[in-house]
Every structure is written in C-alpha cells, then in structure tokens.
Amino acid sequence: MLEAETARIQAAYDRRQRKYDRASLGHVFGHQDRERHALELLSRHGITSLAEKTILDVGCGSGMWIQQFLRWGAQAENMVGVDVRTEALAKAKQILPDAVRLQQANAADLPFGAASFDIVLQATMFTSVLDSAIRSRIAAEMLRVLKPQGFIIWYDFLLNNPKNADVSGVGKGEITRLFSGCRLDLKRVTLVPPLARWLAPRSWFLAYAVSHLPPLCTHYMGVITRLIARA
Numbered sequence: 001m002l003e004a005e006t007a008r009i010q011a012a013y014d015r016r017q018r019k020y021d022r023a024s025l026g027h028v029f030g031h032q033d034r035e036r037h038a039l040e041l042l043s044r045h046g047i048t049s050l051a052e053k054t055i056l057d058v059g060c061g062s063g064m065w066i067q068q069f070l071r072w073g074a075q076a077e078n079m080v081g082v083d084v085r086t087e088a089l090a091k092a093k094q095i096l097p098d099a100v101r102l103q104q105a106n107a108a109d110l111p112f113g114a115a116s117f118d119i120v121l122q123a124t125m126f127t128s129v130l131d132s133a134i135r136s137r138i139a140a141e142m143l144r145v146l147k148p149q150g151f152i153i154w155y156d157f158l159l160n161n162p163k164n165a166d167v168s169g170v171g172k173g174e175i176t177r178l179f180s181g182c183r184l185d186l187k188r189v190t191l192v193p194p195l196a197r198w199l200a201p202r203s204w205f206l207a208y209a210v211s212h213l214p215p216l217c218t219h220y221m222g223v224i225t226r227l228i229a230r231a
Contacts, residue, residue, distance in 0.1 A: 026197030029207055030190065034155070035068060037189045037221050042072075045151065045185075045223050050074040053118040057081040058107045058142060059125030063092030066100060069121075076100045080117070082110065108137040112145045120146050123155040127167040135170075139178035143226070152179070152224040154186065159218055172220065179224050186222035188214040 047053070050073045057065050060081030070076060076099035083089050089102050096102070105111050107125065120142045129135050142152055159169040170178075172186060191199075191211040199207040210216055 025200040029200035055119045056117045110141045118150045121153045155221045186220045188217040189221045190219040
C-alpha cells in the first residue's frame with residue numbers, strides 16, 4: 001500500500017509540473033505573507049533563536065522552507081530534509097549548503113531515532129497523500145521523531161482544489177484526529193491564490209487587508225505540541 005501511494009504521488013507531481021513566475025507580484029505577496037505568519041508563529045511559541053534547534057522538513061521538495069529557516073538563523077548542520085522524489089532532492093542539493101542533510105525517504109517510515117528533532121515541519125505534503133491510513137502513519141512518525149518539548153509546524157490546504165484531483169484538503173477535524181492527544185494552534189492563512197495573483201499587482205494594501213478575512217484563506221498554519229502530563 002505504501003509503495004503504491006508513493007508511486008501515485010510521484011506520477012502526480014510529474015503530471016503537474018508547472019513553472020512559476022517567482023518575480024510576479026502575486027507570487028511575491030504569497031511568499032512574504034507565509035513568512036510573516038511563520039515568524040509570528042515562532043515568536044508566539046517562545047522561539048527567539050533557531051541557532052540550536054534541530055529541524056526536520058518532511059516532504060522538503062526543492063528546499064524552499066529549509067532556505068527560509070536558514071535565513072531566520074537556523075544552522076545548516078542542524079537542518080534535515082526528506083522527500084520521496086529524487087528530482088526534487090537534486091534541485092534542493094543545488095541551492096542548499098552542503099551541511100544540510102538531504103535524504104530520500106518516505107514520511108511514513110522516517111529513518112531517524114525517536115525524539116531526534118526540536119522542530120518537525122510539514123508544508124503542503126499531507127494534501128498530496130490521499131490514503132487515510134498512510135496519513136495516520138506519517139503523523140505518528142512525525143510525533144515519534146519529535147522531542148518531548150518540541151513542536152510540529154503545519155502548513156497545508158484545508159480545502160480541496162477542484163482543478164486538481166491529486167490532492168485532498170486536510171481540515172481541522174482531521175488534523176485533530178491525526179494528532180490525537182496534542183494541542184493545536186491553527187490559523188487560516190494564505191489568500192486564495194487566483195485572487196492574490198489578480199489583486200496584488202493592482203493594490204498590495206488591499207491584498208493585505210483581504211488576506212485577513214478567514215473565509216478567503218485556503219491554508220492552515222500552526223503549531224502542534226504534545227500535551228505534557230502533569231505529575
């Protein structure tokens with residue numbers, strides 16, 4: 001089952017390869033909006049420095065989020081990225097420092113010991129996994145490799161994309177089930193991409209204002225932590 005789902009994900013990515021105009025104002029707006037929310041999230045959870053944090057990016061793709069963490073002060077030797085796609089890892093190796101550890105691995109069977117990381121990140125990875133049992137295995141693996149006082153950073157679609165049958169949104173109810181017994185701090189972010197692409201070139205301020213309306217936001221961003229039992 002795991003091999004079949006992995007092959008399906010690989011084929012889906014191969015089919016929908018798209019080139020993004022990273023200089024477009026719509027793309028820049030979305031990128032800066034994600035960064036702002038992520039930094040606010042880290043600050044809210046008491047992270048003033050990433051220099052000593054061990055960080056795992058599950059489904060790291062071409063390394064965009066790892067680049068972000070390095071810019072925010074994380075140390076390359078403390079960063080690890082895994083992905084099932086060899087071509088994505090090849091791209092990541094081209095742009096990331098050699099000290100970043102990149103490894104081909106399945107998120108449902110992470111090749112790390114228990115309690116290895118302070119922060120485990122997943123960004124738009126879960127929505128590419130359609131099998132509910134494998135989603136549960138991935139969540140369990142993320143918790144297994146997380147240190148007791150560490151936290152998971154979550155960023156993913158909460159809605160289905162009617163134009164893309166290869167992905168399926170993950171709502172708050174499912175996140176709660178996947179991480180049963182954990183505390184969730186989730187917020188709706190990311191303005192509907194077609195609207196952001198249309199609005200940002202015309203009025204950056206209006207795009208910023210509208211992006212604060214939860215019904216027009218397509219993703220959850222947040223932190224998942226274990227509930228620590230009191231003695």
